[in-house]
Amino acid sequence: MSEAVAQTVASRFSELYGAEPHGVWAAPGRVNLIGEHTDYNDGFVMPFALPHTAVAAVARRDDGILRLHSADVESGVTELRLDALSPESDKTWTAYPAGVVWALREAGHAITGADIHLSSTVPSGAGLSSSAALEVVVALALNDLFSLGLRGWQLARLCQRAENVYVGAPVGIMDQTASACCETGHALFLDTRDLSQKQIPFDLAAEGMRLLVVDTQVKHSHSEGEYGKRRAGCEKGAALLGVDALRDIPYADLDAALARLGDEEEVRRLVRHIVTENARVERVVSLLESGETRAIGPVLIEGHASLRDDFRISCPELDLVVDTALASGALGARMTGGGFGGSAIVLAEEQDVDAITKTVTEAFASAGFTTPRVFEAVPSPGARRLH
Ligand code: GAF
Numbered sequence: 001m002s003e004a005v006a007q008t009v010a011s012r013f014s015e016l017y018g019a020e021p022h023g024v025w026a027a028p029g030r031v032n033l034i035g036e037h038t039d040y041n042d043g044f045v046m047p048f049a050l051p052h053t054a055v056a057a058v059a060r061r062d063d064g065i066l067r068l069h070s071a072d073v074e075s076g077v078t079e080l081r082l083d084a085l086s087p088e089s090d091k092t093w094t095a096y097p098a099g100v101v102w103a104l105r106e107a108g109h110a111i112t113g114a115d116i117h118l119s120s121t122v123p124s125g126a127g128l129s130s131s132a133a134l135e136v137v138v139a140l141a142l143n144d145l146f147s148l149g150l151r152g153w154q155l156a157r158l159c160q161r162a163e164n165v166y167v168g169a170p171v172g173i174m175d176q177t178a179s180a181c182c183e184t185g186h187a188l189f190l191d192t193r194d195l196s197q198k199q200i201p202f203d204l205a206a207e208g209m210r211l212l213v214v215d216t217q218v219k220h221s222h223s224e225g226e227y228g229k230r231r232a233g234c235e236k237g238a239a240l241l242g243v244d245a246l247r248d249i250p251y252a253d254l255d256a257a258l259a260r261l262g263d264e265e266e267v268r269r270l271v272r273h274i275v276t277e278n279a280r281v282e283r284v285v286s287l288l289e290s291g292e293t294r295a296i297g298p299v300l301i302e303g304h305a306s307l308r309d310d311f312r313i314s315c316p317e318l319d320l321v322v323d324t325a326l327a328s329g330a331l332g333a334r335m336t337g338g339g340f341g342g343s344a345i346v347l348a349e350e351q352d353v354d355a356i357t358k359t360v361t362e363a364f365a366s367a368g369f370t371t372p373r374v375f376e377a378v379p380s381p382g383a384r385r386l387h
Helices: 001-015 095-105 129-145 150-169 176-180 225-241 251-260 265-289 293-310 314-328 352-366
Strands: 022-032 047-060 065-069 077-080 116-118 186-191 198-199 209-215 332-336 342-351 373-376
Touching: 001 022, 001 047, 001 116, 022 077, 022 129, 022 176, 047 077, 047 129, 065 095, 095 116, 095 352, 116 129, 129 150, 129 176, 129 352, 150 176, 150 314, 176 186, 186 265, 186 314, 198 293, 209 314, 209 352, 225 251, 225 265, 251 265, 251 352, 293 332, 293 342, 314 342, 314 352, 342 352
Parallel strands: 065 116
Antiparallel strands: 022 047, 047 116, 047 186, 065 077, 186 198, 209 342, 209 373, 332 342
16 A cells, blocks of 8 residues: 555545545455354454555544545535434445444544545455445544544444444444454454454465455345345344354254254254354464465365355355366365355465466356456555555
């Protein structure tokens, strides 16, 4: 993230609002290595931050007005009154930043207004947390400008509340925490029950490997129902099993738990995914900590099969990435993020990257799918002030 980007966003702010911003902040998108749909089951996840960020130039106001502008949306400045912000009133992009302001105020923080200009390089609808990046960058800027003294995980909780209540998307806490708390060169092992965290060194280049993100260009949307249905199914499973959350079913008790679910076939599949996925996160952590990085490949492959067959949130494009990458020598591959489109990740030896990229791209062309976007993901810094 260069000084030049901060300058460009600050200059645009000045053109729009006729004054210098009080600061410029950045918050990244994320890719999740393992631990999918476990976050709203109080389970484990393991994301890392992408180099792609949402950047915000912000100035504080004291007159109860919020003005919002985005370089990525064709519309002018939106002006809102803070005392008129209300959940689910706004179905456009402004619900994300406005929702954060609403959540901060609802939590008792004295936000008195702001001018905000945003610009993001996080691909939207690609399962790479473009929404969380927008939320977190606004939260961090306001935290600084209004001296709120909130920690990264506290900002993440407020951003999740903004998305759940103001935007109306029933997401978990992973993406906001990843954007707020990830560190360069590390994956974040996060316990979503209490938000305890461990930074796990994750430097694939040093070991001659790469992690590719393949954006299938199939757009997904969390508010469109399927995500909510999975979440409701998991909650039903927890209720039937008499636990607070599926996190409370130990892997060793999985068979007994499945037997107790009787003929609830759909719930059984959801429960099986969550319980095995939590175990996979713990396996990946332990393999990385013992230096057996290549051995995480098969765990990623199992994770994909579980999301495809048990959780049923993959799609032909994601399956094609995984199957083609594995057939051309990848160490592991799986869909990442919410599913129903978005991106897959591919773990590969450095020397195989070009061949895998070519084969996947050709397979998409043969299948008549839109050309995927492939890039290397390197664990990058979490949210921070640039200026
Ligand atoms: C989306 C959600 F926003 C996250 O909370 C998480 O549930 C993820 O899908 C699936 O792991 O990114």
